[in-house]
Amino acid sequence: MKIAIVGAGAMGCLYGAKLSTVSENEVYLIDVWKDHIEAVRSKGLVMEENGVLVTYDRVKGTSDPEEAGFCDLAIVFVKSTLTSMAVKSNKAVFGPKTIALTLQNGLGNIDLIRAEIGEQNVIAGTTAHGATMLGPGAMRHAGSGKTIIGELDGKQTERIRRISALFTEAGLETDISDNVLGLVWDKLMVNVGINALTGITKLHNGALLDHPEIEALLEAAVSEAHAVAEAKGIRLSFEDPIGHTKDVCKATAANKSSMLQDILNHKTTEIDMINGAIVREGASAGIPTPVNYVLTNLIRFMQK
Template identity: 60%
Template sequence: MKIAVLGAGAMGCLYGGALAEAGHEVWLIDVWKQHVDTINKNGLKIEGVSGERIIKDIKATTKPEDVGKADLVIVFVKATLTGEAVKGSVTLIGDNTTFLTLQNGLGNIEKISEVAGRERVIAGVTAHGSTMLGPGHIRHAGQGDTSIGELDGEITERVKTLSGMFNEAGFHTYVVDNVIGMVWSKLMANIGINALTALTGLQNGQLLEFRETEELLELAVKEAAEVAEKKGIKLQCEDPVEYTKKVCKLTAANRSSMLQDVTNKRTTEIEVINGAIVREGENLGVPTPINKTLTNLISVIQKSYN
């Protein structure tokens, strides 16, 4: 299968690299020219929980038009850039192109659908963690399940095909009939982990080592769960707080994407994670003071970058 990975950050490289190893034609698309050039010259270096290796049979480019038509486009750009990135990649779309979003936050499905059409979009979540170490070099920091599904809950041949393909590439993948609930469930973990790690500099697992951060995690997730309930979202996790703590433990050594962003003075996804809960809460009449505080603090950090 010809696969284009839109956004070759740590997670895009992890999935793209493994799929290339499994024999697929994979193109990594990213704006970071040094990263792209390094991959094309030296291959993609992966280390961490899945072993150390250099993947040579993979292509990278800064120009989507270099790829041609893709069978599958996996969207891994930051959620704040989704709309712009997909609009700039319409040359990837052929008659049977499918888009898969495994991104964090809310709004990605809608932004992709506006450009490509909702019928092309499959959504999913993953519990894998990955860290960018440098151009062409990532660390696979944590493993977990991947779940994908059609937006309407139907179990189709294309989603079963993708699940099988991901399993063959080493990602333990399930097909689910409530992928929207899965996206919101993953959001719970992002709500509890990302902003707190970015503010404290702690690894995911360390949040549970301090009563103060554990309490804030619990309060932020409870607010988000109340918003989901009011909105009529059926979460896939029975206890969102315990689910978030489980994710902390499974990815204990991981430095969250938001912590990596703040460390490198990049724009974070705060507005589509905690900020999205604040906006949804306002619309539904659900108070979200903890998420408002976390959103404001991260926003101030972003504004203070030199």
């Protein structure tokens, strides 16, 4: 399968590297970070896994989507704030039969992608893997977990089975869901509870639960998001999203959330696709979301 990774950050590199180990795959990492792409082209992609450095030299790096051309599968891994721009600027990889898979954080990516290439070509999913960049051409696989993908209408199609099998063959354990939109919301609940609060307080994930006043804000933010999901008829996987979010805090206690990393590195965050999305969806459903409104505006202010 010919595969394009649109956005070769840490997670994009992880999936690109793993998928390149399947002999019949041709994998392109597409990114605007010139030094990173040049390092991949000249030395291969270096991944640290369990303290061991592994070089993946079959993955191809490029900043020119024309070099890749139409692909069978395009995995979108850019930040949610860049989704529309990334699809538009990489139209050369999206042919009439190209399947676009979003494994991004936040809400709204599916709509942004299908607005550019059509609904029938879009599938979605979530990943529990973790990864961080170490520098140009180098990254660390920080944590393993399942990938779950599905058709937007929940059907079990030949293409979704094929992609699931391919990912699993590449060492990315993958399941198929008939409720992928619910899974996106499951992950959104966790991000709503953790990301903005860690960005504001500078706390690692687990430390949010060490401070009762911060834990109370986590509970309130997730509770609002849960109410919005129920109003929209979203079928969640967890009866207790607050408890699940706290479990994730404990399981990733030492982690710096992606939003905290963005704040520390003075980068634009995904706040508008996470807590900001709850504010927007709440307004459309008539559900008040005051805690998420405050968290969203505080992060927006910090970004300035």
